[in-house]
Structure formats: C-alpha cells, structure tokens
Amino acid sequence: MFVCHCGTNIAGTVDVEAVADAMKSESGVVYSATYQYMCSQSGQDIIKKAIRDYELGGIVVCSCSPRMHEATFRKAASSVGMNPYMVEIANIREQCSWVHKNREDATSKAITLARAAVAKLKLNFPLTPGESGVTKRALVIGGGIAGIQTALDIADAGYKVDIVEKSPTIGGKMAQLDKTFPTLDCAACILTPKMVDAAQNENIRIFSYSEVESVSGYVGNFTVTVKKKARYVKEDVCTGCGLCTEKCPRKKIPSEFNLGMDNRSAVYIPFAQAVPKVAVIDSEHCMMLKENKCGVCSKVCTAGAIDYTQKDEYIEEKYGAIVVATGYEPISLERFGEYARGMSPDVITSLEFERLTSAAGPTHGKLVRPSDKMKPNTVVFVQCVGSRCEPSLGKGKEYCSKICCMYTAKHAMLTKEKYPDAEVYVFYIDVRTPGKNFDEFYRRAAEEYGVKYIKGMVGKITPDGERLNVSASDLICRKKLEIKADLVVLAAAIEPSPTARALATKLASSMDTNGFFTEAHPKLRPVESPTAGVFLSGACQGPRDIPETVAQAGAAAAKVIGLLSKERLTANPCVAVCDEEMCSGCSVCGNVCPYGAITYVEKEFRVPGGRTKARRVASVNEAVCQGCGCCAVACMSGAMELKGFMSSQIMAEVDAICRTSR
Amino acid sequence: MECKGEALCAEVIRISASDVGKCMRCGKCSASCPSYDEMEYHPHEFAYMVSSGDADALLESDSAYKCVSCLTCSERCPCGVAPSRLVEAFRIIKARERSNAAFAPERSVFDDGEIPGQALVSAFRKFSK
Numbered sequence: 001m002f003v004c005h006c007g008t009n010i011a012g013t014v015d016v017e018a019v020a021d022a023m024k025s026e027s028g029v030v031y032s033a034t035y036q037y038m039c040s041q042s043g044q045d046i047i048k049k050a051i052r053d054y055e056l057g058g059i060v061v062c063s064c065s066p067r068m069h070e071a072t073f074r075k076a077a078s079s080v081g082m083n084p085y086m087v088e089i090a091n092i093r094e095q096c097s098w099v100h101k102n103r104e105d106a107t108s109k110a111i112t113l114a115r116a117a118v119a120k121l122k123l124n125f126p127l128t129p130g131e132s133g134v135t136k137r138a139l140v141i142g143g144g145i146a147g148i149q150t151a152l153d154i155a156d157a158g159y160k161v162d163i164v165e166k167s168p169t170i171g172g173k174m175a176q177l178d179k180t181f182p183t184l185d186c187a188a189c190i191l192t193p194k195m196v197d198a199a200q201n202e203n204i205r206i207f208s209y210s211e212v213e214s215v216s217g218y219v220g221n222f223t224v225t226v227k228k229k230a231r232y233v234k235e236d237v238c239t240g241c242g243l244c245t246e247k248c249p250r251k252k253i254p255s256e257f258n259l260g261m262d263n264r265s266a267v268y269i270p271f272a273q274a275v276p277k278v279a280v281i282d283s284e285h286c287m288m289l290k291e292n293k294c295g296v297c298s299k300v301c302t303a304g305a306i307d308y309t310q311k312d313e314y315i316e317e318k319y320g321a322i323v324v325a326t327g328y329e330p331i332s333l334e335r336f337g338e339y340a341r342g343m344s345p346d347v348i349t350s351l352e353f354e355r356l357t358s359a360a361g362p363t364h365g366k367l368v369r370p371s372d373k374m375k376p377n378t379v380v381f382v383q384c385v386g387s388r389c390e391p392s393l394g395k396g397k398e399y400c401s402k403i404c405c406m407y408t409a410k411h412a413m414l415t416k417e418k419y420p421d422a423e424v425y426v427f428y429i430d431v432r433t434p435g436k437n438f439d440e441f442y443r444r445a446a447e448e449y450g451v452k453y454i455k456g457m458v459g460k461i462t463p464d465g466e467r468l469n470v471s472a473s474d475l476i477c478r479k480k481l482e483i484k485a486d487l488v489v490l491a492a493a494i495e496p497s498p499t500a501r502a503l504a505t506k507l508a509s510s511m512d513t514n515g516f517f518t519e520a521h522p523k524l525r526p527v528e529s530p531t532a533g534v535f536l537s538g539a540c541q542g543p544r545d546i547p548e549t550v551a552q553a554g555a556a557a558a559k560v561i562g563l564l565s566k567e568r569l570t571a572n573p574c575v576a577v578c579d580e581e582m583c584s585g586c587s588v589c590g591n592v593c594p595y596g597a598i599t600y601v602e603k604e605f606r607v608p609g610g611r612t613k614a615r616r617v618a619s620v621n622e623a624v625c626q627g628c629g630c631c632a633v634a635c636m637s638g639a640m641e642l643k644g645f646m647s648s649q650i651m652a653e654v655d656a657i658c659r660t661s662r
Numbered sequence: 663m664e665c666k667g668e669a670l671c672a673e674v675i676r677i678s679a680s681d682v683g684k685c686m687r688c689g690k691c692s693a694s695c696p697s698y699d700e701m702e703y704h705p706h707e708f709a710y711m712v713s714s715g716d717a718d719a720l721l722e723s724d725s726a727y728k729c730v731s732c733l734t735c736s737e738r739c740p741c742g743v744a745p746s747r748l749v750e751a752f753r754i755i756k757a758r759e760r761s762n763a764a765f766a767p768e769r770s771v772f773d774d775g776e777i778p779g780q781a782l783v784s785a786f787r788k789f790s791k
Contacts (some may be wrong), residue, residue: 150776257754387684390742429688459693459738471690473705480698 001029001114001628002047004038004063006093013097015107017427019062022111026118028494030054039069044076051080058086058124060117062110064093082178083126085573085644086651091212112660123649127573132623134220134569135320136160138560138597141212142325143502145191146170146538146549148198150323153557155203159564162317163198164226167256168209169274170195172327174259176351178358180367180546181410187274189359195271195275208276211499215506218597218624219533220569222319226508230310232281232289233267238305240277242269244297252535253285255362258355261370262362267297267306271360279305291534320505321533321560324517325553326500328539330492331386335395337451339490346468347461347488349594350404353411367418367619370546372466376486378423379415380470381408382508386493388429391513403430404491404541407443411489424451425483427458427472435545461488483634494543508596509534516542529554531595534558574644575625576632578618580605582639585616589631589640597624598631665755668715675712677754678747682713689747691735700728705735705745712748726752731784753781 001023005011020032031054035043036063050056059082061073066089074084092110100106125402138154140147143165151161160383163170174180175195177187198204248265255264257271266285269277282593287294288308298306330351333341341347348356359365362492369376383404389396405428412424431453433439445451456475461468472485498516504511509529510518517540520528527536536558538549563569580603590598601619604612615662618631618640631640632647641647665673675682691705698704703711703725711717720726729749736744 270688384688384740388688389740390684393740395744398738429686455738457688457690457693459690459695459734471693473689473698473704473706475687475689475692478704480692492711 001032002038002061003034005036010093010097013103013106014098019110023114031642036064039072048080050084059122060088060121062090062092062114065263072515073096076397080316085127087276088117088121088397090114098257112657115652115660116656119652120649123344123652127643129573130571132220132569134566135318136564137319138321140325142327143170143175144327146553148194149535149550149553151198151204153554154560157561160203162205162212164207164212166211169270178354181406182437184658199275220320224317224319226315228313232308232310233279234305234307235278237303238278240302243300244279247300250285258362259352268367291589296571321563322554323535323537324540325537326497328494329497331495333492338460340463344463346529349490349492353489357413357414364504378485379487380485381426382493383408383421383428386390386488400494403545408491409445413445416449445538463551469565485573507534528558571623572627574627575622576620577641577643579639580617582607582637583617584637588634592630592634595624597621666718671712671715671717674751677751680744680747682709685709685743686741688775690738694738695735697728697730701725708745708748709743720752731787
C-alpha cells in the first residue's frame with residue numbers, strides 16, 4: 001500500500017499517515033507507506049524496493065486518477081518483475097481530496113477507497129496483452145483536398161496509400177472553387193499541382209470512380225473490397241485527348257462539375273485538369289449502352305480505349321489504417337420557398353457563384369445573371385441559409401456552417417472587383433471570422449470595397465419581372481428594406497456527404513446527430529475516430545475551411561504513419577471474454593458492440609451421455625475489442641465479462657465500500 | 663390585474679408558450695412582416711423585449727393590433743420562437759385587463775366599438791385552424 005501526499009494536493013485535506021496506518025491492519029496488506037510524490041523517481045524506487053523485499057503479489061497506490069499515472073506505476077512494477085495488471089490505483093485526489101473540505105470526512109473516504117482497491121486487487125489475475133502485425137498500407141476514402149493531402153503526407157513517409165474517390169476525378173469541392181480566402185489566390189493554382197503530385201507519386205494509387213464496398217478486420221489488419229465502377233473506357237489506354245467528347249451526339253446533359261449551369265456530353269471528362277484525365281461514359285445517357293445505337297466515340301478514338309463491355313470490378317486489398325475524408329455537400333434548399341430558389345435562375349447558391357466567377361466555369365469567369373447573361377448591378381448575399389436553425393422544425397441545420405461568412409466576404413469582394421459600380425449587400429445574423437487574417441479580410445470587404453453589411457435576415461424574395469424583390473429589415477436602423485436585386489446568392493448550409501452514413505456503418509465508426517464522424521476525444525484526439533485504426537480528415541468531421549482541412553490532413557497522416565511504423569501492435573488486455581458454458585448465443589452482445597468485435601461460432605460441447613452437441617456461442621476478437629464493457633452489461637446470462645473488471649471484482653469493491661460505511 | 667416588468671414577461675411566456683430564449687436576433691420575422699411600417703415595435707422586438715424582461719412599452723403601444731395575424735413570422739422563424747404567439751399574448755392580456763365582460767355571450771363582440779377589428783381577425787385565424 002503506497003499513499004501519495006501529492007504535495008498538499010492530497011495531504012492538505014487527507015491525513016495520509018492515518019490512511020497508511022489504517023491499511024496496515026487490513027487483511028492481505030503486508031507493507032504500507034507514504035511519500036510526498038509517489039510518481040517521482042524516488043517514489044517509484046520505494047515501490048520497487050518494497051516489491052522486491054516483501055515479494056509482493058500486487059500493489060495499491062493511493063494517488064491521483066489512473067488517467068494520470070496508472071501507466072507510470074504499472075511500468076515501475078513490471079520493471080521488477082510484477083505483472084502490470086496487478087497494480088491498482090485508489091483515486092484519492094480527484095475523487096476525494098479535491099472535492100472535500102472536511103479533513104475527517106476526506107480521510108475516512110480515502111480509507112474506504114483504499115479498502116475497495118485492496119478488495120479488488122485480491123481478485124486480480126495477471127493479464128498479458130496480445131499482439132498483432134501491421135499491414136504497411138493505408139486507405140484514404142475521398143479524394144478532395146483532405147484526402148489528397150493525407151495521402152501525400154503518408155506517401156512522403158514511404159508508405160503505400162490508396163485513394164478511393166467516388167467521382168471520375170479527384171479534386172473534390174476545392175476543384176470547383178474560384179479563389180480562396182483570405183489571400184484570394186486561385187484554388188486551381190494551388191490544388192491542381194497537388195492532384196498531379198498524387199497521381200505521379202509512386203506510393204499512391206488512385207481508384208477513381210470507385211466506392212468502398214465492404215470492410216472487415218481490425219486495426220493494422222483491415223481487408224477492404226473496393227468497387228471500381230465501369231467507366232466503359234480503358235483507364236490505361238485513354239490519353240485524355242477529348243475527341244470522343246467533341247463527337248458524342250448526346251450533348252445536353254447537365255454538367256455535375258458546373259452544377260448544371262452548362263452541359264456535357266454522354267462521354268465526358270469532368271474538367272480540363274481532371275486527374276486521372278480519362279474519359280468516362282455516362283451509362284444513363286449513352287445511346288450505345290442503352291439502345292446499342294451510335295458507337296461514335298469508339299470510332300473516333302485513335303487509342304482504342306472505348307470498351308462498351310466493361311463491367312464493375314471488385315478489388316480486395318489489405319490495409320493497416322483507414323482515413324475517412326468524405327467531405328461535405330451544400331444542403332438542398334427545397335424547404336426555403338421564401339427565397340424563390342427554383343422560381344428564378346438568378347437565385348443561386350454560393351457554390352454556383354464560384355462556378356460563375358471561375359475562369360474554367362460556364363461563363364469563362366464572366367460574372368453575369370444566369371437568366372439573361374447580363375451584368376448584375378445589384379447583388380444581394382444572404383448568409384446562414386439553413387444554418388443555425390432549430391432542428392425540430394426540420395428545415396435546416398442546428399450548427400453554424402463556419403465557412404460561409406468568409407466566402408461571402410470573398411464573393412462580395414470579387415463582385416466589387418469585377419464591377420466596382422455594383423451595389424453589393426450582405427445580410428447577416430452575426431459575422432463570424434475567427435482565424436488568421438480573417439477579420440481583416442471581412443473588414444476590407446466592408447471598408448475598402450464598400451460592401452453594405454446589413455444586420456438582419458432576408459424575409460422574402462419575389463421575382464418581379466426581370467429583377468428580384470428582396471424584403472428585409474435592417475435591425476440596427478429599425479427600417480424595412482425593399483431592394484430590387486439582379487442576382488441573389490444564398491449561402492447554403494453544408495452537411496456531411498450523403499455517402500458518409502453507409503460508410504460509417506461499414507467501418508463501425510460512430511457519427512453525431514448531424515451525421516458528422518465523431519472524434520475519439522474532441523480536444524486530445526481530434527483526428528482519430530473511436531474505432532482503432534480509423535482516422536478522420538477534413539469536413540467529414542465537421543464544417544471546416546481549407547487551411548484547417550490541410551492541417552487536419554497532416555495530423556491524420558502523422559497518426560497513420562505512427563501506426564504503420566510499428567512492426568507489431570500491443571493490444572489492451574482488458575478486453576471482453578465469453579464464458580462459453582454460459583453463453584446462449586442470443587446475439588445481444590454482438591448488437592450492442594460499437595466496434596464489431598463480436599462474432600458467433602458454432603462449437604461442439606460435451607453433453608451428458610458421452611456425446612457432443614453443436615451450439616452457437618459468442619467469440620471476441622481481442623484485437624478489435626476496445627474494452628468498453630457494453631457487452632458485459634447487455635449479456636443476459638452473465639457470460640460476457642471484461643478482463644480486469646470482472647463482475648466479481650466490481651462486487652468486491654462495492655462490498656468493501658458498504659462494509660466500511662456501515 | 664396590474665401586470666408589469668418581469669411579471670408581465672412571465673405572463674406573456676406562459677400564455678404564448680414561446681421559448682424566447684431561443685431567439686438569435688436574426689430579424690427574419692420582422693423582414694417577413696407585412697405590417698412592419700405600421701408597427702411601432704416589430705416582431706423581433708417583441709421577442710427581444712420579452713426575453714430581456716422589460717416589455718411594458720409593448721403593452722402601451724398599439725403595435726399588437728397592427729399585426730394582421732398572417733403568422734408568417736412564426737412560419738419563417740428559424741429558431742421556432744413563434745413571434746405571432748407573443749403578439750397574440752399581448753392582445754389577450756389587454757383584453758383581460760378590460761375584464762372578461764367584453765366576451766360575455768349576451769354581448770355581441772361585433773357590436774363593441776372598443777375592440778379593435780384586428781383582435782377579431784386574429785381570433786378567427788387562431789380558432790379556425
């Protein structure tokens with residue numbers, strides 16, 4: 001028994017000598033001592049010496065929370081040959097001295113806690129952690145800026161990485177942006193070189209137009225099946241010349257890349273800088289695939305890359321770590337009828353505005369009204385459309401989408417730069433610009449560019465002839481405003497990619513109520529998911545801008561590299577164990593397990609009469625189990641137990657506490 | 663019943679069952695209000711003044727009777743505050759101050775010149791739903 005003073009942290013309220021004295025007479029305790037700082041080198045030496053001198057079978061340290069120093073004391077004990085799981089911590093700091101003022105009460109509680117620890121220790125048994133190997137290859141799901149950056153960083157460290165991207169090209173949302181805040185440098189100029197780097201890096205493989213079909217295994221040893229959708233073009237043969245796209249007779253298909261603001265052909269390359277720059281045939285619109293009539297692309301292709309018989313291909317690969325980088329989508333504005341979205345082509349979303357101002361966009365960078373291609377003289381920006389809404393109303397999202405204030409300031413500036421005489425209004429609830437050089441950027445829009453920032457939401461937008469009638473109220477001037485606008489830009493809230501939920505199920509990774517991936521700890525483990533070996537990068541975890549995404553991508557890569565650099569992984573031995581004699585195979589534990597660690601096997605059991613009978617029982621994969629204990633709680637027959645926290649041990653602790661307090 | 667200050671606000675909240683604390687001051691209610699220019703105090707000010715505990719001015723003003731009970735403010739409010747219910751609560755409190763005799767069955771409310779027409783329209787809107 002080792003009682004720590006922790007300076008005055010514990011000794012200030014707890015009479016540590018009294019605790020040590022009381023424990024001397026406790027059955028099973030052969031040695032009891034106190035020291036000022038038990039975690040220090042000399043404190044640890046006291047522990048080591050006592051273990052050797054008295055040949056102790058286990059020790060109790062009365063000190064701070066096990067979160068603080070359990071590992072320290074376990075290491076000290078194992079250095080002198082004691083199994084580290086024979087060390088128990090009685091937390092007499094956070095749960096005793098810090099929360100009590102009365103010295104007498106605190107001391108008696110400390111004694112009770114120490115007794116409980118002794119009672120548990122008597123039932124402890126040595127545990128040995130298992131080990132498993134690590135596959136030296138990482139999988140990145142999503143090929144936007146988050147996925148690309150993570151893959152590049154992992155590849156730089158010398159590990160193999162595969163990127164799985166659902167669309168025909170990597171690049172994601174950033175490829176659709178025109179300029180980036182707060183520096184106004186062009187998105188393509190900073191993104192496309194990274195896309196090329198990823199394609200040329202010998203450690204990176206890109207599976208474009210592909211999706212994750214299934215995931216099994218556990219940290220260090222995942223097996224993933226990737227579905228490579230048929231693109232009807234041989235990827236390794238196509239040169240990306242684009243002749244097929246010119247000759248294709250089906251040309252009136254709304255372009256996904258330009259958000260339907262212009263058209264593409266049935267065989268297409270998403271945009272000029274696509275990676276891989278390979279054509280893809282849209283099977284829904286291709287006449288050859290639908291009706292077996294046409295075949296023009298195949299005739300004009302000099303490389304012979306067109307293959308109408310291509311089928312979906314399934315690739316199975318092993319990975320040591322998985323990074324989720326599935327990104328975001330703007331929400332649908334269907335439920336915001338008051339903003340005349342759909343009633344007028346001149347009410348656009350911010351992402352559409354990006355395409356309108358982009359040199360590679362449908363208007364080649366000329367900012368015009370979509371309806372009549374005329375210059376807009378009055379442009380109104382509406383912020384928080386669908387963000388910060390009461391969720392029970394079912395209209396929008398509860399959270400702040402974070403990026404809209406900044407990109408709206410950017411859009412307002414870009415408008416003023418193109419048309420200095422244009423009237424530009426921004427309607428806001430709050431302007432939120434935390435970030436390096438962010439507030440300065442917003443102020444520049446208001447002060448230098450003369451953008452009119454008005455506090456108050458827009459109530460209604462009504463098409464009025466060629467223009468749009470915007471009704472709003474200026475809350476600061478207490479004035480009703482009616483503005484005749486030529487173009488209205490709605491800053492739509494962002495939400496997780498619709499593909500994310502199915503993926504989370506496959507990865508046994510948890511999501512919050514908004515569908516964003518949950519991190520293992522919001523402050524201390526922000527890029528790890530609670531599922532071991534699964535990491536998070538970018539907006540799949542919550543709204544974030546490009547600088548933050550890139551920073552997080554690097555952090556996730558560092559975590560992956562740390563994992564892949566290990567030859568063997570030591571598992572936590574405090575995992576669930578199934579008493580097969582008791583197990584009825586009812587599946588309750590498997591259903592509650594958040595990590596997918598429990599499977600069911602048919603096993604032969606001896607039955608009376610010298611015969612055997614097959615029975616279904618639970619089996620725990622110790623490498624996947626995180627020791628959360630859900631199964632042990634849910635098990636109706638008491639077959640599931642958590643090693644190190646067996647029911648008998650917990651009950652012994654409870655008994656000891658009840659005995660003392662009586 | 664003399665109702666003022668915090669007590670008045672508590673009564674308004676009780677009658678309207680509106681969660682004014684949820685208001686984030688976006689002003690979408692006022693921006694949607696067709697009677698904005700008629701009103702001395704606007705829908706967002708109803709929410710703001712009630713949540714700040716000082717709404718006596720609203721009782722003295724005739725703004726509550728300028729409301730046409732179109733309920734657009736409640737429909738558009740992203741926070742679910744329902745300003746129209748707050749406005750209605752003020753009309754109810756005023757009516758109760760005048761005693762319930764005004765609503766006695768033997769007396770036709772339609773003949774009572776003292777009841778502003780708007781209160782009647784609002785009542786029809788409310789009860790015909």
